[in-house]
Amino acid sequence: MVFSSAEGSAARNFFYTAVIWMAIGMSFGLFAAFLLMFPDMVKAIPVLEYFTFGRVRPIHTNLVMFGWLSGAYFATLFYMVPRLAGTKLWSERLGNAAVVFHNLLMTAYTLALLFGMNMGREYAEQPWINKIATVLLFVLVFVNVLMTLANRKEKELYVTAWYMLGAVVTTPVVYIVGNQFLFPTNPISGVNDAVANWFYGHNVLGYWFTPVGIGAVYYLLPKMTGNPVWSHRLSMIGFWVIFFVYGPTGAHHLVNGPVPYWLQTVAIAFSVTLIVPVWTVLTNFYGTMNGKWGVMKESVPLKFTVSAMVFYFITCFQGPMQALRSVSAITHFTNWVVGHAHLALLGTFSFIMFATIYYALPRLINREIWSAKLMEWHFWLSLIGFTLFFVSLTIGGLVQGSHWAMNQSNAFIQSVIAMEPYHVVRAIGGTMILSAQFLFIFNIFKTATAGQAMATTKVATAPAGA
Amino acid sequence: MKKIKLFTQCSLITLLSIVLTPSTASATHMSGGENDLMAAYGGAALLLGFAGLLGMLGLVPRGWQTFGLRWGRWFLAGGLLVLVVGGYHVTTLGTVEETLGDEAFGRLATQQIVGTLAVFVSFWGAVYYLAKRAGILNMGESVKYQVMRNGDPPDRTASRKDRPGEQRLMWVPFAAMGGLALFFTAGVLIALYRLPPGARP
Numbered sequence: 001m002v003f004s005s006a007e008g009s010a011a012r013n014f015f016y017t018a019v020i021w022m023a024i025g026m027s028f029g030l031f032a033a034f035l036l037m038f039p040d041m042v043k044a045i046p047v048l049e050y051f052t053f054g055r056v057r058p059i060h061t062n063l064v065m066f067g068w069l070s071g072a073y074f075a076t077l078f079y080m081v082p083r084l085a086g087t088k089l090w091s092e093r094l095g096n097a098a099v100v101f102h103n104l105l106m107t108a109y110t111l112a113l114l115f116g117m118n119m120g121r122e123y124a125e126q127p128w129i130n131k132i133a134t135v136l137l138f139v140l141v142f143v144n145v146l147m148t149l150a151n152r153k154e155k156e157l158y159v160t161a162w163y164m165l166g167a168v169v170t171t172p173v174v175y176i177v178g179n180q181f182l183f184p185t186n187p188i189s190g191v192n193d194a195v196a197n198w199f200y201g202h203n204v205l206g207y208w209f210t211p212v213g214i215g216a217v218y219y220l221l222p223k224m225t226g227n228p229v230w231s232h233r234l235s236m237i238g239f240w241v242i243f244f245v246y247g248p249t250g251a252h253h254l255v256n257g258p259v260p261y262w263l264q265t266v267a268i269a270f271s272v273t274l275i276v277p278v279w280t281v282l283t284n285f286y287g288t289m290n291g292k293w294g295v296m297k298e299s300v301p302l303k304f305t306v307s308a309m310v311f312y313f314i315t316c317f318q319g320p321m322q323a324l325r326s327v328s329a330i331t332h333f334t335n336w337v338v339g340h341a342h343l344a345l346l347g348t349f350s351f352i353m354f355a356t357i358y359y360a361l362p363r364l365i366n367r368e369i370w371s372a373k374l375m376e377w378h379f380w381l382s383l384i385g386f387t388l389f390f391v392s393l394t395i396g397g398l399v400q401g402s403h404w405a406m407n408q409s410n411a412f413i414q415s416v417i418a419m420e421p422y423h424v425v426r427a428i429g430g431t432m433i434l435s436a437q438f439l440f441i442f443n444i445f446k447t448a449t450a451g452q453a454m455a456t457t458k459v460a461t462a463p464a465g466a
Numbered sequence: 467m468k469k470i471k472l473f474t475q476c477s478l479i480t481l482l483s484i485v486l487t488p489s490t491a492s493a494t495h496m497s498g499g500e501n502d503l504m505a506a507y508g509g510a511a512l513l514l515g516f517a518g519l520l521g522m523l524g525l526v527p528r529g530w531q532t533f534g535l536r537w538g539r540w541f542l543a544g545g546l547l548v549l550v551v552g553g554y555h556v557t558t559l560g561t562v563e564e565t566l567g568d569e570a571f572g573r574l575a576t577q578q579i580v581g582t583l584a585v586f587v588s589f590w591g592a593v594y595y596l597a598k599r600a601g602i603l604n605m606g607e608s609v610k611y612q613v614m615r616n617g618d619p620p621d622r623t624a625s626r627k628d629r630p631g632e633q634r635l636m637w638v639p640f641a642a643m644g645g646l647a648l649f650f651t652a653g654v655l656i657a658l659y660r661l662p663p664g665a666r667p
Contacts, residue, residue: 083617156609226624294632398657
């Protein structure tokens with residue numbers, strides 16, 4: 001057979017390729033940040049006409065969301081679900097086929113956008129055929145996950161499995177509905193299209209990136225601290241609440257816009273309610289960490305997890321706040337929102353994936369991480385770079401919004417000029433983040449090729465499914 | 467069972483009293499014109515409701531458990547009440563002065579609120595019923611101990627004992643969260659109040 005059936009190979013290969021797409025996606029992001037500082041950079045250089053801001057920016061968002069984070073999430077599902085189910089992955093071959101398909105699809109994503117094939121819908125820019133291929137990719141991965149759970153030896157499901165199962169069931173629905181039911185010509189148009197677009201745009205975060213990320217934290221924390229999760233029942237409350245309240249929140253992206261007023265109000269109310277699941281996660285986080293805070297000094301994956309929890313809280317504090325009409329009137333369309341999106345996808349979920357990779361990869365390939373020092377550098381550069389990045393975007397967004405609120409037509413060009421220092425700080429932060437990721441990839445490469453065999457742990461364990 | 471009946475009766479009486487005594491407020495359109503005051507009501511309702519839920523489930527610090535078990539349901543009911551009364555208050559605030567032909571608005575708004583609640587309660591009722599039947603609610607906490615043993619062994623950091631004073635590290639993420647939350651709130655308030663009154667949203 002073409003594809004390997006070795007245990008753990010699909011998860012490992014997804015991790016390897018995901019970090020490559022992360023580097024490519026983030027490089028496009030940094031390039032876009034430089035374009036904001038030097039808008040004429042690509043002018044008069046023929047080959048660079050493909051790299052205008054309008055093309056580079058969606059490549060960045062598509063690759064970090066679907067190439068990097070989704071790739072790492074597929075790996076996480078393949079790693080954690082079998083362990084929670086007390087069985088092996090249903091089909092490693094199918095998993096490896098999904099890895100190859102994912103990489104081909106991400107190449108198609110990049111080329112389509114480089115050549116200007118853009119459907120003009122946020123996070124749904126891909127042409128029709130790529131969207132169908134994306135659904136096919138989801139099917140390849142999710143069937144494997146569902147079959148693994150169906151064949152489980154564990155009767156009871158741990159909260160991580162609940163979150164992951166929830167994501168696997170809801171994500172295809174969100175993707176298909178939000179992408180106009182995959183029709184080649186958009187059957188929904190105008191304002192209704194905006195509503196459908198944001199149903200998808202926001203819920204892909206709520207039903208895909210959030211549950212798998214939070215599920216991973218619930219898996220990692222007990223393994224790294226040695227404390228069982230503080231309250232499983234509380235975690236289940238969080239699970240049910242998040243899946244109930246996330247659905248109608250998408251329209252908060254359209255507050256003060258020409259969509260029905262009641263829809264905006266429902267979106268605002270449900271956005272505020274999101275504080276509840278965050279509360280459950282943070283209560284469990286603090287409860288589980290109790291008496292084990294010292295571990296943070298020695299464990300880079302735990303440092304990433306703790307930072308991710310801080311950013312998760314802030315994302316979910318900032319989100320409901322900016323959904324309010326008066327706040328949205330100032331922050332909408334500004335860099336504040338860009339900062340918020342990065343807070344969720346980079347500060348929270350990418351940080352969780354860094355922790356997951358540092359934890360899971362050594363176990364998959366039976367090698368220790370090559371350099372502990374590089375891990376530390378990766379963490380601190382990412383943390384400092386990201387803090388600079390989102391603080392500059394947040395303050396810049398408020399300055400931008402204030403200019404617009406005072407007098408849109410007169411103050412617009414002033415707002416562009418006022419953004420210059422913030423764009424510089426953003427690019428510096430972005431450079432630090434990208435540098436950190438190159439160190440990370442180098443460390444992963446050296447781990448795979450020259451890492452020492454993993455030392456056996458002294459902690460007593462029982463076989464899977466015991 | 468007796469207490470559940472009492473609780474249900476109280477909730478029903480509260481709801482009915484709201485339906486039967488609608489405000490005289492009216493509006494020129496059904497969009498209402500809600501303001502951000504709803505966020506304050508929603509926030510208070512959330513706090514009360516969630517605190518009540520934690521109390522009922524015994525998920526509060528040990529010293530508070532008796533108090534939580536005793537008063538949890540009342541906190542939960544209080545949260546629901548704040549949500550209903552607050553929603554009603556905000557709806558009436560957002561409407562313009564009474565206009566001929568629009569007298570039915572108060573009743574319509576009430577019905578909307580009650581309708582929303584009915585959907586909410588029936589959804590959660592169904593979820594609760596199915597979850598109870600499936601035995602999910604009886605899972606208890608055993609599964610979390612099983613996870614510690616299954617799959618891969620805990621990390622070697624798991625057996626590390628905290629040294630004196632290390633527990634204080636818990637304040638680092640706490641301070642970061644608080645600091646950032648203050649930063650965002652202050653930023654928004656400064657942006658809003660620096661604007662001339664005419665430009666303020």
